[in-house]
Structures are given as structure tokens and as C-alpha cells.
Amino acid sequence: MLVEEIMKTEVITLQRNDSVEMALKLLHENHIRHIPIVDEENEVIGIVSDRDVRDASPSIFDEDVNAKELQHPIESIMTTPVITVHPLDFVEEVASIFYDHEIACVPVTRNDQLVGIITEKDMLYTLIQLTGTNVQSSQIEVKVLNKPGMLPQVTQVFGKRKVNISSVLLYPYKQDDAYKIIVVRIQTMNPLPIIEDLKAAGYEVLWPKMPGMTP
Known part of the structure; x- marks a missing residue:
């Protein structure tokens, strides 16, 4: 699956001189957690999260409701440089970027121009789709030798029962x-016939683990 298949293309952005107050307003009104910061050519120069904005905002107990902190330019708190991905990157590779860099959002760029955004929520929903857990189904785990040709041999057993396979995963x-x-x-909600075939x-x-079944 490619990034362009799951990215959001309507991206709310700010420019470097926009205020922290504007970022706070956009995050709240649009129920989002990240805002890319772009220049006049729509190139990504930074990114801010809701946490960045909260940390830069005055306390709710501050009597000065027009606190000067909120008028600071967003570039004063943005993270830069920004990790970006391409629309034709594989989603699986982007997942490793999320994990390795401990981030929750990546802008998507083509020819250095912002064209989309992917969040950790998008990644989790994609994982649900890829694993088939979003449809009524049963999961079967089969232990096999770690050698070439085992996957087609095992799926042949499933094919004899003419059941629809939602997903196939392999792990050590x-x-x-x-x-x-x-x-x-x-x-299918009754995997017993296929288990017996296997x-x-x-x-x-x-x-x-079916009652009364032996390994």
C-alpha cells in the first residue's frame, strides 16, 4: 500500500510569522494535533504539535488574558528540520519511520511541495485494514519450517475449502x-474444518486452541 492511498490531502498549514495564538485556535477548531509550517512556495520548513503550542501558552491561571506569549511567531516554537515522506513510499516503510524517530505525524511532499499528511491514527487504521480485523473473521496461526515454499503450501489447504482470506502475515x-x-x-466464524485439514x-x-485438539 502506498502513502498516497492513505494520506490526507486537505492540510491545514501556517507560515513562520503566524502567531502561536492562531495555531492554538486552529488546533482546537479542527480537532487536529499537528500543523505543518510552510513558506511562500508551500515548502515545509517546520511543524508544530498541540503539545508545542500548550507548552508555549500561558497558564490558565494567568490573569493576563492577552499574554504576550500567544503573540510570538510560530517559528519560535516549531520543530525543524522536518522528516517528510513521498506519496509513492510504502506505508510499511513509513511505519518504521514513526517508530524509529518516535514521531506521530509526517508531512507528505512531492518535488518539495506539501501535498498531504499522515498521522499515527492514519497508520493504525491502515494496520487494521491490512490485517483484516475490520471484518468478521477468524484467525488461524500455523507453525511451519522457515524455508521457501511454505506459504503457498499452507494456503492450498485453505483454498480447498473455498474460504475468503482477509489477510496473511508472517512472523518469526x-x-x-x-x-x-x-x-x-x-x-468464517467456524474455522474448525480448516484446522482439521491443516x-x-x-x-x-x-x-x-480448540478443546480436545492435540498438537
């Missing part, structure tokens, strides 16, 4: 790197 088997786990989510084919089903 922590106890022994000679094995891996294939996680298949299928659109067992009959010699595969070890780790999940679900």
Missing part, C-alpha cells in the same frame, strides 16, 4: 528460528 517463531508463524485471517496435512496449529 521466537523459540526456534528454524520455524516461522503464518497467520491467516479468514472470513492438522491432517501435518501442520501444527498454534491458534486457536
Whole structure:
């Protein structure tokens, strides 16, 4: 899945000389948590979060309601330089950027121009879609040897039952790197027939643990 498929293209922005007060107003009115700061050519020069703005705002107990802090230019609190991604980047790669840099938002640029934005909420929703947990389904985890050709062999068993597969994931088997786990989510609420087929084919089903079933 590409970034351009999940990014928001209507992005609220500010320029460097706009006030902290304006940022506070935009964050509140639009229920957003990040605002990219752009120049006259719509190039991203910084970004501010709701936390940046709160930290720069006067206390609610401050008697001076027209506190000068709110009139400071937004460039005084923005984060720069800004990590950006391209519309044709893969979502999976962007997820690693979120994790590695401990950020919650990335602007999307093409030819240095701002064209969209992705937040951690967008990433989580995309993960839900990719894993198929947004539809009624059952999850089956199968332990297999960590060697080429295992995935098509396992999915052949599912194909015999003509069930719709929502998603397929693979991850390491922590106890022994000679094995891996294939996680298949299928659109049925009764996975027992397929589990029995997998067992009959010699595969070890780790999940679900059905009563009375042996490994």
C-alpha cells in the first residue's frame, strides 16, 4: 500500500510569522494535533504539535488574558528540520519511520511541495485494514519450517475449502528460528474444518486452541 492511498490531502498549514495564538485556535477548531509550517512556495520548513503550542501558552491561571506569549511567531516554537515522506513510499516503510524517530505525524511532499499528511491514527487504521480485523473473521496461526515454499503450501489447504482470506502475515517463531508463524485471517466464524485439514496435512496449529485438539 502506498502513502498516497492513505494520506490526507486537505492540510491545514501556517507560515513562520503566524502567531502561536492562531495555531492554538486552529488546533482546537479542527480537532487536529499537528500543523505543518510552510513558506511562500508551500515548502515545509517546520511543524508544530498541540503539545508545542500548550507548552508555549500561558497558564490558565494567568490573569493576563492577552499574554504576550500567544503573540510570538510560530517559528519560535516549531520543530525543524522536518522528516517528510513521498506519496509513492510504502506505508510499511513509513511505519518504521514513526517508530524509529518516535514521531506521530509526517508531512507528505512531492518535488518539495506539501501535498498531504499522515498521522499515527492514519497508520493504525491502515494496520487494521491490512490485517483484516475490520471484518468478521477468524484467525488461524500455523507453525511451519522457515524455508521457501511454505506459504503457498499452507494456503492450498485453505483454498480447498473455498474460504475468503482477509489477510496473511508472517512472523518469526521466537523459540526456534528454524520455524516461522503464518497467520491467516479468514472470513468464517467456524474455522474448525480448516484446522482439521491443516492438522491432517501435518501442520501444527498454534491458534486457536480448540478443546480436545492435540498438537
